[in-house]
Amino acid sequence: MTGATLGALRESRWGKWAVAGPPLLYLVVFFAIPTLIMVAASFRSPGEFGGLAPFVGDDGRLDLTLESYVRLAEDTVYLEVFLKSVVYALVTTLACLVLAYPLAALIAQSPKKYRDLMLLLVILPFWSNFLIRVYAWMIILGPNAALAKAVNGVLAVFGVEPVPLLFSSFAVLVCLVYVHLPFMVLPLYANLEKHDRALLDAAQDLGASAWQRFWRITFPLSLPGVYAGAALVFIPALGIFAIPDILGGPNDSLIGNLIKQQFLETRDWPFGSVLSIVLTVAALALAGLAAWVGRRGAEEIARA
Amino acid sequence: MALLEIQGVTRRFGDFTAVDDVSLAVEAGEFFTLLGPSGCGKTTLLRMIAGFDLPDAGRIVLDGKDLAGSPPERRPVRTVFQSYALFPHMTVEGNVAFPLQMAKVPAADMPAKIAEALEDVRLTGFGKRMPHELSGGQRQRVAIARALVTHPTLLLLDEPLAALDAKLREEMQIELINLQKEVGITFVYVTHDQTEALALSHRIAVMNRGRVEQLDEPSRIYGLPATKFVADFIGHCNLLSGPVTSGADGVVALDVPGIGVVRAAARTIPATGAPGTVALRPEKIRIATFAPSDAADNRVRGTVADLLYMGDVTVYKVETEGGARVEALLANSQSGRTKFFEVGDAVEMSWAVDAGHYIAE
Numbered sequence: 001m002t003g004a005t006l007g008a009l010r011e012s013r014w015g016k017w018a019v020a021g022p023p024l025l026y027l028v029v030f031f032a033i034p035t036l037i038m039v040a041a042s043f044r045s046p047g048e049f050g051g052l053a054p055f056v057g058d059d060g061r062l063d064l065t066l067e068s069y070v071r072l073a074e075d076t077v078y079l080e081v082f083l084k085s086v087v088y089a090l091v092t093t094l095a096c097l098v099l100a101y102p103l104a105a106l107i108a109q110s111p112k113k114y115r116d117l118m119l120l121l122v123i124l125p126f127w128s129n130f131l132i133r134v135y136a137w138m139i140i141l142g143p144n145a146a147l148a149k150a151v152n153g154v155l156a157v158f159g160v161e162p163v164p165l166l167f168s169s170f171a172v173l174v175c176l177v178y179v180h181l182p183f184m185v186l187p188l189y190a191n192l193e194k195h196d197r198a199l200l201d202a203a204q205d206l207g208a209s210a211w212q213r214f215w216r217i218t219f220p221l222s223l224p225g226v227y228a229g230a231a232l233v234f235i236p237a238l239g240i241f242a243i244p245d246i247l248g249g250p251n252d253s254l255i256g257n258l259i260k261q262q263f264l265e266t267r268d269w270p271f272g273s274v275l276s277i278v279l280t281v282a283a284l285a286l287a288g289l290a291a292w293v294g295r296r297g298a299e300e301i302a303r304a
Numbered sequence: 305m306a307l308l309e310i311q312g313v314t315r316r317f318g319d320f321t322a323v324d325d326v327s328l329a330v331e332a333g334e335f336f337t338l339l340g341p342s343g344c345g346k347t348t349l350l351r352m353i354a355g356f357d358l359p360d361a362g363r364i365v366l367d368g369k370d371l372a373g374s375p376p377e378r379r380p381v382r383t384v385f386q387s388y389a390l391f392p393h394m395t396v397e398g399n400v401a402f403p404l405q406m407a408k409v410p411a412a413d414m415p416a417k418i419a420e421a422l423e424d425v426r427l428t429g430f431g432k433r434m435p436h437e438l439s440g441g442q443r444q445r446v447a448i449a450r451a452l453v454t455h456p457t458l459l460l461l462d463e464p465l466a467a468l469d470a471k472l473r474e475e476m477q478i479e480l481i482n483l484q485k486e487v488g489i490t491f492v493y494v495t496h497d498q499t500e501a502l503a504l505s506h507r508i509a510v511m512n513r514g515r516v517e518q519l520d521e522p523s524r525i526y527g528l529p530a531t532k533f534v535a536d537f538i539g540h541c542n543l544l545s546g547p548v549t550s551g552a553d554g555v556v557a558l559d560v561p562g563i564g565v566v567r568a569a570a571r572t573i574p575a576t577g578a579p580g581t582v583a584l585r586p587e588k589i590r591i592a593t594f595a596p597s598d599a600a601d602n603r604v605r606g607t608v609a610d611l612l613y614m615g616d617v618t619v620y621k622v623e624t625e626g627g628a629r630v631e632a633l634l635a636n637s638q639s640g641r642t643k644f645f646e647v648g649d650a651v652e653m654s655w656a657v658d659a660g661h662y663i664a665e
Contacts, residue, residue, distance in 0.1 A: 202389035204376045205354060206450065207406030216402070220393050 191225025562628025
């Protein structure tokens with residue numbers, strides 16, 4: 001399509017809707033409406049066998065209640081699980097950042113002909129199913145695997161009792177980092193790849209050591225990439241339930257597990273909805289914050 | 305002793321020799337220019353002085369100290385980059401403060417030094433701006449202030465004016481000359497623009513294919529080019545080649561095909577029959593319908609084949625009766641006339657013996 005026809009399409013009202021309509025419709029049907037249903041459900045009572053209680057009861061009263069919100073506020077165990085989820089997500093984000101930064105920098109500095117291959121390797125894990133990759137960690141961390149034997153062998157030298165690697169916070173965190181690493185590498189790479197090599201030459205010329213060049217030039221200029229990667233890792237990590245389910249111990253239940261439990265096991269849809277709303281609001285707030293900070297940084301660089 | 309001495313420096317990239325056994329010396333306080341076409345090795349040489357590249361052979365000595373083994377951050381040398389390379393996330397002040405911070409200058413001394421550097425480049429009051437809020441010329445000045453704030457021994461400038469438009473470039477040239485006089489720091493300037501080099505420099509090294517073809521003052525580079533390359537690269541020049549027919553008393557005669565015998569000044573008299581070239585600037589040729597009778601040294605008849613009207617001057621490309629092409633330039637300074645000749649006009653060109661300059665092959 002030529003620029004002229006694209007421009008004409010953008011001009012016409014019909015054209016605008018033709019372009020923006022399908023994704024908008026998709027978001028309304030599959031995001032906005034379900035979210036509204038969830039909000040509505042949070043103000044209802046649970047049904048006897050799951051689902052919701054009838055909206056108009058036998059006594060003719062409408063089923064509208066704040067009961068689930070009160071329950072959330074009264075019992076601190078939910079707050080604890082939520083805070084624990086935030087801590088796990090933060091640790092995951094930080095670990096991903098520390099691991100992904102050198103990798104992204106390495107790819108960005110590599111000759112152009114190798115970069116595509118290296119990026120392909122970064123996203124290669126996506127080619128196999130998420131759950132299969134999580135189950136694979138059961139084997140890697142299992143008690144009869146080489147890793148557990150090696151770790152416990154070293155511990156035995158110091159007279160420490162063997163520790164199980166599987167079904168632990170350690171297993172959950174290792175897998176969380178593994179699963180989310182590409183989401184940190186890609187935005188960091190996209191940022192670092194655009195850096196002007198002349199800035200580092202200039203900094204060196206003006207007397208900066210390698211360490212100073214990194215902290216004064218490269219890192220501040222990469223902050224938009226850091227924020228983008230952090231948002232892409234932190235938000236999904238906050239709501240995850242499969243990894244603690246499969247690899248975690250009894251104390252590794254996160255907010256995602258709690259929500260899943262409410263819908264599938266306890267069959268308390270209203271309370272599950274309340275927990276989901278808390279998670280969504282927290283994620284939106286953090287994403288908004290990251291986007292705001294990131295945009296400011298990006299504008300600075302773009303104008304330079 | 306010279307401030308900067310380049311001693312037999314060579315740099316190769318694979319089979320390509322970027323800098324080929326270059327030796328030169330830059331005096332303290334000098335405005336020294338490396339001039340040449342792209343790929344001539346001038347930027348490679350500059351990068352080796354800054355420390356971003358290392359010579360394969362030879363030495364670079366600054367102020368009596370061999371720079372080998374000093375990384376760029378440890379050399380008392382600063383570079384002004386072609387792209388300015390201002391740090392986009394820092395204010396003008398932050399940029400200028402950066403080298404002071406790296407040198408661990410006490411924080412209390414910084415504001416005065418920053419103010420002085422900004423004053424030197426006439427940017428007082430711009431300290432709080434971000435680089436993206438500045439014009440190209442202002443960014444250029446920030447880059448210079450940042451490089452000068454620590455009073456380096458040597459300032460390297462890598463085509464610093466290439467990104468500016470013609471008018472601004474001329475202004476900045478005058479400012480650079482004044483600034484260099486004011487701060488007294490030695491400048492080594494790299495450019496491919498010969499007018500810029502002629503206007504700015506105390507001395508110019510003309511480089512070609514990794515070698516220095518001529519190192520001299522601007523007027524001598526222009527007036528007495530040592531090689532055909534220099535004559536051709538600096539300004540416009542007619543290169544009239546042919547065998548030497550005679551030579552005596554500082555004058556040689558060449559038999560140039562299409563023109564005939566051309567007589568020109570020569571410092572050394574070549575042997576008869578040797579191939580040679582006379583470099584003849586277009587503005588040294590007189591062009592008239594008939595040459596005045598006193599212009600007896602060199603004269604040739606032809607017709608105007610092409611002309612380029614430039615406003616202040618007109619360049620005439622004249623085809624001689626023998627089929628050679630000669631370029632002559634005439635100032636349009638006579639009142640009442642805008643142009644002297646048209647295409648197809650028969651003209652006669654003449655020039656004095658000392659207008660041409662003999663170059664041996």
